[in-house]
Amino acid sequence: MKKTEYPIAIRELIAQLRGMPGVGPRSAERIALWIVQARSDQPEEIARAILSTRETVRPCAKCGFFTMEELCEICSDPARTADQLCVVEQATDILPLEKTSAFRGRYHSLGGRISPLDHVSPEDLRIAQLIKRIQTERFSEVILALAADVEGEATTNYLVELLKPFPLVITRIAHGLPAGGGLESADELTLYQALSGRTRL
Amino acid sequence: MKKTEYPIAIRELIAQLRGMPGVGPRSAERIALWIVQARSDQPEEIARAILSTRETVRPCAKCGFFTMEELCEICSDPARTADQLCVVEQATDILPLEKTSAFRGRYHSLGGRISPLDHVSPEDLRIAQLIKRIQTERFSEVILALAADVEGEATTNYLVELLKPFPLVITRIAHGLPAGGGLESADELTLYQALSGRTRL
Numbered sequence: 586m587k588k589t590e591y592p593i594a595i596r597e598l599i600a601q602l603r604g605m606p607g608v609g610p611r612s613a614e615r616i617a618l619w620i621v622q623a624r625s626d627q628p629e630e631i632a633r634a635i636l637s638t639r640e641t642v643r644p645c646a647k648c649g650f651f652t653m654e655e656l657c658e659i660c661s662d663p664a665r666t667a668d669q670l671c672v673v674e675q676a677t678d679i680l681p682l683e684k685t686s687a688f689r690g691r692y693h694s695l696g697g698r699i700s701p702l703d704h705v706s707p708e709d710l711r712i713a714q715l716i717k718r719i720q721t722e723r724f725s726e727v728i729l730a731l732a733a734d735v736e737g738e739a740t741t742n743y744l745v746e747l748l749k750p751f752p753l754v755i756t757r758i759a760h761g762l763p764a765g766g767g768l769e770s771a772d773e774l775t776l777y778q779a780l781s782g783r784t785r786l
Numbered sequence: 787m788k789k790t791e792y793p794i795a796i797r798e799l800i801a802q803l804r805g806m807p808g809v810g811p812r813s814a815e816r817i818a819l820w821i822v823q824a825r826s827d828q829p830e831e832i833a834r835a836i837l838s839t840r841e842t843v844r845p846c847a848k849c850g851f852f853t854m855e856e857l858c859e860i861c862s863d864p865a866r867t868a869d870q871l872c873v874v875e876q877a878t879d880i881l882p883l884e885k886t887s888a889f890r891g892r893y894h895s896l897g898g899r900i901s902p903l904d905h906v907s908p909e910d911l912r913i914a915q916l917i918k919r920i921q922t923e924r925f926s927e928v929i930l931a932l933a934a935d936v937e938g939e940a941t942t943n944y945l946v947e948l949l950k951p952f953p954l955v956i957t958r959i960a961h962g963l964p965a966g967g968g969l970e971s972a973d974e975l976t977l978y979q980a981l982s983g984r985t986r987l
Contacts, residue, residue: 587863589884592854594839601835604828606820612808618878619807620836621843621852627805628840632833634802635821638795639829642822651822653793662788677819683790 595621647718649694649711650679659683659692666690668725672715672744674698674732682730690728693718698731698740707743715744719751729757733778796822848919850895850912851880860884860893867891869926873916873945875899875933883931891929894919899932899941908944916945920952930958934979 590596595617602613620628644650645657652658659665659679669690673679676694695710719727729744731737741757748755761779762771771779791797796818803814821829845851846858853859860866860880870891874880877895896911920928930945932938942958949956962980963972972980 587859587865589860589881591881592843592852592858594835594842594854595852598835598839601828601832604832605817607813607816615808616806617839621839622877627802628836631802631805632836634795634799635829635833635836638799638818638821641795642793651793651796653795657793658788659790664788676823680790680792 644676644694644696648679648692649676649696650692651676667722669728670718670722670724670726671728671730673730674737674740678730688728690726691722691724695731695740698736699743700736700739710740712744712747716747719748719753724753726754726756729755731757733760845877845895845897849880849893850877850897851893852877868923870929871919871923871925871927872929872931874931875938875941879931889929891927892923892925896932896941899937900944901937901940911941913945913948917948920949920954925954927955927957930956932958934961 591599598617598620599610599613602608602616603610605613608616641653642651643653645652645660646655647660648657650657650659654661666689669688670693671682671688671690672693672695673682674695674697676696679692679694682688682692693711693715695712695715697705697710699705699707699710718724727748729741731741745755759782760775761782762768762775768776792800799818799821800811800814803809803817804811809817842854843852844854846853846861847856848861849858851858851860855862867890870889871894872883872889872891873894873896874883875896875898877897880893880895883889883893894912894916896913896916898906898911900906900908900911919925928949930942932942946956960983961976962983963969963976969977
């Protein structure tokens with residue numbers, strides 16, 4: 586007995602949609618059926634938005650944040666402090682930091698972190714560009730804001746060694762108890778770092 | 787102080803993606819950033835799959851199921867029983883019924899159900915086409931497989947009246963306890979229907 590299926594175009598669309606992050610088989614099917622049945626041209630508009638974003642958005646030539654120009658709105662903003670540089674792993678790390686309003690300097694995205702297991706070595710990252718910026722833009726402080734995991738730590742340590750020769754204050758963001766987190770739910774390493782990094786009151 | 791944002795193209799893409807069912811603000815942002823950063827051309831392929839599905843998939847001229855031809859694979863399958871017709875609300879109801887393997891006849895999707903609150907009256911549904919099929923295809927049984935809610939019941943009752951003049955057995959799918967459901971978790975109406983529809987053992 587032949588199994589009834591959706592037409593091949595729908596099955597291929599479901600397979601494609603499953604490639605998007607966080608979209609499992611059931612939501613891919615739901616979205617695909619919505620696309621097939623929609624009476625407005627919203628699906629066409631989504632397709633056009635995908636294609637146009639792919640064409641018009643690129644990494645900022647300086648810091649790697651998203652932009653539709655040569656430089657992003659942060660790098661081209663003369664009102665921002667020019668003597669602090671915050672180094673992050675990914676362009677997507679920048680907006681969460683911006684939302685804190687705790688930093689008004691410049692950013693530099695490495696485009697990843699050193700990870701031998703994933704075959705990512707320092708040459709694969711935007712480290713040469715970082716050095717060049719430090720030489721030309723004359724920051725007084727470089728803040729390392731990388732992840733608090735093994736690869737993030739390794740990358741932080743690598744950068745600290747690399748930046749030692751420069752006349753800079755090198756800092757890194759604090760590791761410790763997350764907001765709202767009790768001691769009983771914190772893991773051992775977090776507590777160790779919270780203790781070691783204690784500040785005087 | 788100016789708030790840093792994504793470039794307008796990304797913000798518009800996020801707004802578009804939120805139009806898809808089940809995609810909230812956080813998943814729309816996550817998908818949009820994936821689209822911007824993907825190194826393969828998977829996002830372009832998704833956009834093309836959306837556009838091509840919109841162009842190639844249409845409702846079957848007979849039953850309303852999805853097809854890329856004039857008739858769907860169910861309507862054009864000569865091996866299927868030609869004397870039973872199963873009436874459903876939506877084209878999307880057909881595949882779940884097919885998966886049960888309990889029915890090997892034909893289908894007819896109404897394209898909705900009678901719902902005065904949503905301004906859907908019988909003329910808005912594929913009821914004229916249903917009558918025409920019943921006159922020409924000479925089914926011996928019509929199974930009404932509509933939802934077990936107020937509008938589904940109203941539509942079922944409407945169809946029962948309409949089909950009375952035809953030499954047909956009219957049936958409807960059973961209402962009762964869902965599989966795996968205990969009596970304590972069933973609502974009053976479900977239990978009432980389960981009792982009224984009891985079958986002899």
